Amino acid sequence: MHRLFAALLVLATSLTQAQTLRWTAQGDLQTLDPHSQNELMTNSLNNQVYEYLVRRMRDQSLGPSLATEWTQVNPLLWRVKLRAGVKFHDGSPFSAEDVVFSMQRLRDANSPFRVYANAVGMPKAVDPLTVEFTLTKPNPIFAEHLINLMVMNKRWCEAHKVTRPLNFKEKEDNYANLHTNGTGPFMLVSREPGVKTTYKRNPAWWGRTAADQGNVQEFTFVPIGNDATRTAALITGEVDLVLDPPSRDIERLRRSAGLKVVDGTENRLVFIGMDQTRDSLLYGRAPGGKNPFKEVRVRRALYQAIDIEAIKTKLMAGYAVPTGALTPSAIGSYNDPALETRLPFDLAAARKLMVEAGYPDGFEVTMDCPNNRYINDEKLCIAVASMWAQLKVKVRVNAMTRTLFFPKVEKFDTSLYLAGWGGGTVDAEVMLTPVLRNRGEQGVGVGNYSGIVNDKGDALAAASSIETDPAKRQALVKAALQAYREQVNLIPLHRQVIPWAMKAGISVPHSPANWLSVDWVKVSAK
Incomplete structure (x- = not known):
């Protein structure tokens, strides 16, 4: 508890309010390895670093991400065109070899995502920006399966001996558990499991030119297990947003000056x-x-x-x-x-x-x-x-x-x-x-x-x-x-x-997936 309050105090006094976000929920993400644990908080935070080939848009339709096109050539073949000019956080270029590697890694027995990776078929790099998926049977929701499969950097995984997902069930550890190298809108700054995880804006992110993008430069996620403490942290300004406010506190938060609640x-x-x-x-x-x-x-x-x-x-x-x-x-x-x-x-x-x-x-x-x-x-x-x-x-x-x-x-x-x-x-x-x-x-x-x-x-x-x-x-x-x-x-x-409680100056589209896309968050000057 002392570590929690110390973390909140540092956050409250050191971050520039207008372009930072401090948010909380009752539980922490479980691992930074994006292929080893299929759990909401883990997936949503890892998605700030690692990306899918397609992404969920504000209206919940599927839109382009690392892939710009996906075409069904015949009932058992899909062709996916990849976005040019994308780089991983370490500066290495993104290509079809990373997609093929990631799909194979996702098919591993340690990965709970293997059901989705197997559903999209066997990947093959046709050229640096084209991947073809050969299926053994038709898949009527091919693109919906793609949105469960994050892409990692092949050479980074090989260099750090993490070509397989960690075995989370057996409490295995590996380099990818605490380190990252994605293509996404944010880069990992630091990770203290159970205390806080901090990310900074990726200045080279390909999606930053979109008109509806947010203005968050840095964000910190602090898990707070106690309901009363979580609510108090928002009311006192120690955090800006609570993803899961206690149901008994919702109406009080709605009535509180300077706060708002959005739900669905x-x-x-x-x-x-x-x-x-x-x-x-x-x-x-x-x-x-x-x-x-x-x-x-x-x-x-x-x-x-x-x-x-x-x-x-x-x-x-x-x-x-x-x-x-x-x-x-x-x-x-x-x-x-x-x-x-x-x-x-x-x-x-x-x-x-x-x-x-x-x-x-x-x-x-x-x-x-x-x-x-x-x-x-x-x-x-x-x-x-x-x-x-x-x-x-x-x-x-x-x-x-x-x-x-x-x-x-x-x-x-x-x-x-x-x-x-x-x-x-x-x-x-x-x-x-x-x-x-x-x-x-x-x-x-x-x-x-x-x-x-x-x-x-x-x-x-x-x-x-x-x-x-x-x-x-x-x-x-x-x-x-x-x-x-x-x-x-x-x-x-x-x-x-799901109600999200936040400061009145925060603008964010609510998601039926209960998924906070920080790249869409806008924080106004206080």
Whole structure:
């Protein structure tokens, strides 16, 4: 705590207000290696340094970045033209060899992005500014997959022996964990994990000529885990922007002189996952030594025992949109009421299902839960645990920081957990292949921490991932989502409404991806 306040004090007294930004959120980024951890804060901060071939524009459409054109030559071949004159932060030129290298690095077993890298096919450098991607099967959302794949410098990685992503799950370390060399709008100045990370403007960035670019010359990100401290830091002027202000403080911040709040629904589904693979609970105790989560009636009972409206109004202060869908955005489920509508909150029905499933007296289980990733995440786990107690299910909430939580669940070292999935992409594919499909090769099921095996859903999802006819694909996506919904393979809770609180002099477009693009931030003179 002393280090935190010291960092804030230095920031408050040393930075030039008009062209600097000091911002905070409850958790730190996990690594500077852009290929080793697929987590929002990590991705968004790394994207200030490393860039994608395409980028999300202000209206959420896809626009050019390191690529200026992407053309489908035939159903199994895409040609990508690269931007000329781009340089990495060390001055070395950007070329097709860096793209090919990065795509291969992203396909590594250590990378959680391999599902997306495999989806865009095998890259080949045609000339210094052209890359062709050869696919084994059609990809109807090729460009949407590109926006998950950051580009690194081949020679820099080779020189520093980081040609493979670090194994984050096993707490591996490498040079890229604390050092960077990208092409993006900002360059790393210093990194103190858990304390602060500072970046400065890249004067040679290719995108700086755009009329809508911001004026930030330097920014520092300071993670502040305590809700009250985070709010106080904004009110007292120690930080300029809070990405995740506590929901209970939002209205007070709206009324505070010199501050403002902008908000919108995030493209992210918050849900509960359950181990459906093991025959007995890894962390818990149930009659007969069984795993209750393998029984669909138990999963449905737990779902119907959740009073989602109470969670929305009392815990989330209205900053949540309850849903029964399994997609980050309602657009991904085509706004279909049959997919969006929740199963009803019905304790009597839930108790009956538990009796029918053979668990009239419930069972005991541990729920793994992050305490600095989602809005009120630990409190949400505690609330769900108290509701399930009415089914005689005794839940021990095992709360931990995101740096401990994600490696744990990624190793499938869990019986029950709270998580979220989403980002900039609204398409259902971002949930179907990584999270819901049976674990398989090439990254399929990389985020299936529940060990879901739903052969009907898997076949429909696989078919939808290669169907290029929009009407046929829509039918396949809906059928796949319905198959997972019927089996209650996950328990959906809500989509978060994300408020950003900031000083009145800051101008920034709110993002449904909850992604702060600092190159768009404008800070007025105080």
